[in-house]
Amino acid sequence: MGDQLRTTLEITVTGQVQGIGFRPYIYRLAKRLGIRGTVTNTRAGVTILAQGRGANRLLAHLQKHPPRLALISEIRVRTVRKPPCSGFDIIPSPTSPAKPGVEVLPDLATCSACRRELTDPHNRRYLYPFINCTQCGPRYTIILQLPYDRERTTMRKFRMCEECQKEYLSPANRRFHAEPIACPRCGPAVQLLNKKGRPISCDPIDKAARLILGGKILAVKGLGGFHLCCDARNDLAVRRLRRLKGRDQKPFALMVESLTAVRNICHLPAGAGRLLRSPAAPIVLLPKRKPAKARLAPLIAPHNPAYGILLPYTPLHLLIFKSLKKYQVKPPVLIMTSANVSDEPIAASEEELFNRSGLFDYVLTHNREIANRCDDSVIQAETANAIMVRRSRGYTPRPLHLSRVFHVKHPTLAVGADSKNCFALAAGGRVFAGPHIGELETAAAERFFLAALQRLTDWTGIKPARVVCDLHPDYSSVRLAETLSRKFQLPLKRVQHHYAHILSVMAEHGLRGPVLGLAADGTGYGLDRAIWGCEFLLINPDRTWKRLGHLAYLRHGASAGYLADPVQVAVSYLLQSGIEPGALRRLGLPVSAAYAPAPVITSSLGRLFDAVAAITGVCRRATFEGEPAIALENEALSAGTASELKLAEVELLSTDEEMLLLDPRPLIRTVFQLICSRVPAGKVSLWFHQTLVGAFHQALIRLAELNQINTICLSGGSFQNRLLRLELVRRLRGSGFRVYHNQEFPLNDGGIALGQAVALD
Ligand SMILES: [Zn+2]
Numbered sequence: 001m002g003d004q005l006r007t008t009l010e011i012t013v014t015g016q017v018q019g020i021g022f023r024p025y026i027y028r029l030a031k032r033l034g035i036r037g038t039v040t041n042t043r044a045g046v047t048i049l050a051q052g053r054g055a056n057r058l059l060a061h062l063q064k065h066p067p068r069l070a071l072i073s074e075i076r077v078r079t080v081r082k083p084p085c086s087g088f089d090i091i092p093s094p095t096s097p098a099k100p101g102v103e104v105l106p107d108l109a110t111c112s113a114c115r116r117e118l119t120d121p122h123n124r125r126y127l128y129p130f131i132n133c134t135q136c137g138p139r140y141t142i143i144l145q146l147p148y149d150r151e152r153t154t155m156r157k158f159r160m161c162e163e164c165q166k167e168y169l170s171p172a173n174r175r176f177h178a179e180p181i182a183c184p185r186c187g188p189a190v191q192l193l194n195k196k197g198r199p200i201s202c203d204p205i206d207k208a209a210r211l212i213l214g215g216k217i218l219a220v221k222g223l224g225g226f227h228l229c230c231d232a233r234n235d236l237a238v239r240r241l242r243r244l245k246g247r248d249q250k251p252f253a254l255m256v257e258s259l260t261a262v263r264n265i266c267h268l269p270a271g272a273g274r275l276l277r278s279p280a281a282p283i284v285l286l287p288k289r290k291p292a293k294a295r296l297a298p299l300i301a302p303h304n305p306a307y308g309i310l311l312p313y314t315p316l317h318l319l320i321f322k323s324l325k326k327y328q329v330k331p332p333v334l335i336m337t338s339a340n341v342s343d344e345p346i347a348a349s350e351e352e353l354f355n356r357s358g359l360f361d362y363v364l365t366h367n368r369e370i371a372n373r374c375d376d377s378v379i380q381a382e383t384a385n386a387i388m389v390r391r392s393r394g395y396t397p398r399p400l401h402l403s404r405v406f407h408v409k410h411p412t413l414a415v416g417a418d419s420k421n422c423f424a425l426a427a428g429g430r431v432f433a434g435p436h437i438g439e440l441e442t443a444a445a446e447r448f449f450l451a452a453l454q455r456l457t458d459w460t461g462i463k464p465a466r467v468v469c470d471l472h473p474d475y476s477s478v479r480l481a482e483t484l485s486r487k488f489q490l491p492l493k494r495v496q497h498h499y500a501h502i503l504s505v506m507a508e509h510g511l512r513g514p515v516l517g518l519a520a521d522g523t524g525y526g527l528d529r530a531i532w533g534c535e536f537l538l539i540n541p542d543r544t545w546k547r548l549g550h551l552a553y554l555r556h557g558a559s560a561g562y563l564a565d566p567v568q569v570a571v572s573y574l575l576q577s578g579i580e581p582g583a584l585r586r587l588g589l590p591v592s593a594a595y596a597p598a599p600v601i602t603s604s605l606g607r608l609f610d611a612v613a614a615i616t617g618v619c620r621r622a623t624f625e626g627e628p629a630i631a632l633e634n635e636a637l638s639a640g641t642a643s644e645l646k647l648a649e650v651e652l653l654s655t656d657e658e659m660l661l662l663d664p665r666p667l668i669r670t671v672f673q674l675i676c677s678r679v680p681a682g683k684v685s686l687w688f689h690q691t692l693v694g695a696f697h698q699a700l701i702r703l704a705e706l707n708q709i710n711t712i713c714l715s716g717g718s719f720q721n722r723l724l725r726l727e728l729v730r731r732l733r734g735s736g737f738r739v740y741h742n743q744e745f746p747l748n749d750g751g752i753a754l755g756q757a758v759a760l761d
Pocket residue numbers: 110111112113114115131132133134135136137
């Protein structure tokens with residue numbers, strides 16, 4: 001009966017197209033254009049069959065005006081012959097796995113329509129902490145399997161009530177096929193537990209608000225894990241939280257209700273407000289307002305120029321703020337920090353949480369399970385130019401689309417670095433980065449890594465044909481990569497750390513090369529087995545590379561923990577710079593440290609910052625990675641100017657067997673002399689930053705001329721320092737260079753996996 005078949009347009013859309021109201025959008029469009037056919041979610045994305053004269057108009061409209069949250073990577077169209085359809089229908093997803101291509105959506109902050117309903121006494125979801133729709137709510141963190149349908153999420157245990165079902169099935173409704181749809185009658189519920197896990201009968205959110213204002217520490221279940229929450233104005237509570245978490249100085253993030261409340265404590269540069277209110281709702285690092293309009297506990301972010309701020313992104317957060325305001329006139333400011341001890345993964349289940357009891361007084365939890373652990377993301381937006389610091393909730397698992405030259409021939413698992421770990425899966429033109437894992441050395445972190453990897457390989461269908469890791473012989477990530485490569489019999493490729501940093505910039509911006517790269521950070525294993533950390537590299541279009549220069553090597557002592565000891569580094573560096581051991585006493589530095597062995601050979605910029613922070617007295621004990629450098633930057637920012645110092649310029653650059661060397665010793669000597677002659681630490685810090693930028697600028701000009709290169713890439717954690725990054729970029733652009741650094745991916749070690757993924761065999 002072939003003549004009964006109709007000419008049909010088959011439109012296959014790939015990209016971020018599921019879970020965002022794509023099918024209802026097509027449904028409504030089809031109805032309007034009088035088109036018959038179907039729309040369905042598949043493992044490849046969304047497939048539309050369109051019959052009728054308006055079929056091409058539907059296609060044109062889709063291309064021109066895609067749905068708000070869609071990120072379409074490709075639309076494929078072909079003409080097929082199908083039996084006639086009587087109307088336009090949304091048909092259920094087939095369960096059989098097909099081609100990968102669909103992109104799982106990241107979690108989305110509560111949308112404005114849901115916010116209105118949440119506070120509307122006439123709405124049936126009035127004050128319901130799990131209100132959501134196709135435009136907002138949990139996604140990545142509740143998905144167990146694809147295709148994205150309720151029965152493959154952690155919402156499967158909640159049976160929809162009649163009213164929810166009606167909304168779910170009506171194509172014109174905002175909740176049409178909103179998979180996590182719920183209401184007070186049928187959905188999850190909030191509960192308050194004491195620290196032993198026993199339920200407390202009360203109005204849980206109202207009681208939680210009163211406990212917070214009473215100085216208690218609460219664990220609050222969020223999208224990707226539990227937060228520890230307390231009143232940021234309460235000095236004692238903040239101190240206690242620091243003690244319980246084993247976190248001495250590392251900043252805590254703050255949640256406030258609105259942009260107005262943000263402005264009370266921070267400056268809001270152009271674009272930062274939009275970021276804070278974006279569906280990803282990241283923590284945004286903003287410059288502290290001095291003096292602040294709100295008095296906060298001093299221990300929130302000590303010796304740090306910025307606060308990490310986020311806005312409420314779940315209905316539960318919104319309701320906590322609503323309750324707090326019943327009891328307090330001042331705008332509430334809450335600490336919201338991951339529920340974990342020091343650097344372990346964030347707790348994502350009640351069981352994990354109660355294994356860490358002693359961290360909190362009460363727990364505000366609920367019965368919607370977290371399928372995928374995911375920390376808050378962090379973005380630095382102290383200027384209009386924002387950079388990613390931690391890419392996780394709200395972004396995971398959205399892929400990066402590579403330009404053609406960077407397409408990955410063999411599907412690749414890149415395991416990333418040990419610190420700020422984040423892995424990546426790459427195939428063809430896409431790189432999927434996993435969630436922020438953090439420090440990889442604990443068994444818990446490794447389990448988190450493997451679980452997240454399993455999910456992402458299942459969803460993307462990427463079966464790695466090779467594994468890429470770092471060059472370091474003692475890295476946990478390398479051992480993990482070796483195990484995986486043995487287990488699945490995959491070739492293992494080892495990629496030098498700083499080379500991976502610069503490759504990540506090239507991949508992000510589609511730079512074919514040749515480029516001149518400057519990668520600066522704390523630690524990376526070098527080809528000569530020294531610890532590299534301030535490297536001038538040349539990368540060619542065929543991705544071969546060469547080290548052109550570096551910070552000249554100095555030695556320092558090995559430290560007990562994974563953090564270097566700034567005092568020990570300072571003493572070693574001072575002695576190697578020609579300062580007499582006896583002179584150390586003038587700055588209160590221990591002479592005894594002068595006789596400690598110094599087995600580590602390094603060109604690390606991080607260690608140079610450590611040394612200068614200790615010599616200036618700005619920071620003599622590091623409790624987290626990068627702390628001395630942040631403190632030094634903070635001090636320099638408060639100095640205003642250092643121009644009155646009028647120091648003779650010293651030549652820091654020299655060449656040794658074609659290797660450009662930047663000698664740090666004159667810097668160290670000058671810093672020492674300035675501090676001894678009682679120049680304020682802020683001025684010395686500023687002078688140090690400026691001199692370093694000047695030397696980098698000169699070195700890059702020299703290498704660029706020598707190698708005839710006009711494109712410069714900057715990467716590595718040291719460039720999170722704004723004084724360093726902004727001033728160097730400004731001067732390089734002033735000299736006519738094209739300058740790039742990471743933006744969508746972290747320029748710290750969280751971005752290493754991206755560089756590893758595009759390294760060639
Ligand atoms: Zn919504």
